[in-house]
Amino acid sequence: MTPKRRQGQLIVLSGPSGVGKSTVISELLSERPDIYFSISFTTRQPRVGEEDGVNYNFVSKETFEGMIARDEFLEHARYVDNYYGTSLKVIREKIEAGVDVLLDIEVQGAAKVKEKCPDAVFIFIMPPSFEELSRRLHGRNTDSEEVIEGRLQKAREECKQIPNYDFLVVNDKVSDAAAQIISILVAEGCRTKYCMDMLEGV
């Protein structure tokens, strides 16, 4: 009758560029170090400062295509000449070991994950407003006006996919956004459907 869930939860996080998703994820992982943050596989070359097994799992094109052939990806996509993908094998092992797994993934990838794992928890991170998103993108001082306009347009397109997500978290203050995600995970852990094993013998 213990309410422990036997399996971990798969948590899918999406959100437009500039919303501060990686800062929210850092905060979340510092509060919940038990969560396994899934790292994507890619065939692109590491950039300066990027580490294998930290930012990405860097693999050769042959290795990646072998993984595709063995159906080892939860989702994968090809951008320009490079592959990017999420290993189903690693995630499945963690989930079965009772570990919660976090995926940071864009909306198309999330849609593919939803097809395969409808029970995953889908969370979309929003900016407080598009004005604020614009301010944040300008504040980075890294992109041209044209690039920023492109990102804002893409953000509007991505927001149209929000109905595919279970939860919407507004990143106004990072600690609040992380706390809301933690609450969502606590609540999901209390779902009756995941706790029915505790009723054995009742």
Add this chain to the structure above:
Amino acid sequence: MTPKRRQGQLIVLSGPSGVGKSTVISELLSERPDIYFSISFTTRQPRVGEEDGVNYNFVSKETFEGMIARDEFLEHARYVDNYYGTSLKVIREKIEAGVDVLLDIEVQGAAKVKEKCPDAVFIFIMPPSFEELSRRLHGRNTDSEEVIEGRLQKAREECKQIPNYDFLVVNDKVSDAAAQIISILVAEGCRTKYCMDMLEGV
């Protein structure tokens, strides 16, 4: 694009006698004084120490039957010679004003509420074990062994209704149980389906 929900949430709490539900509710309301705790209407006489408008709304049989005739109850039942019921009117006013409303209600009443308000949040409070529930019931020192056995039997029957609830909270420690309920309410407030108004103009 503000994620404020326009309406309050209806929260339905059930749990077997002796589980410590009223203590959990007190803790919850002290943390979340903005929640309106719905008080039942009854035609029974107040017991010593009970106050009108605090423990129950005490009304005459004629008043109660008039409310039934005007379909003013979300649910009502008759036990022995007395009526008990939950006013739909009061709840609707609160919800529409954006206030979260908490109902403490037994499983049959909760099933009726679910028919009328499928979007309400249904939470069942469990004891850590039936052994512990038995200990708590004995610890009260108010009931005979026969009465306690009856309560335990009823608790087992009530637990069979758990699949009708969305969430299961184990009252091992009162503060933990209240915190889990608060997390559930935070998470429900982040549900995409309640936040779609923030996407107007996107």
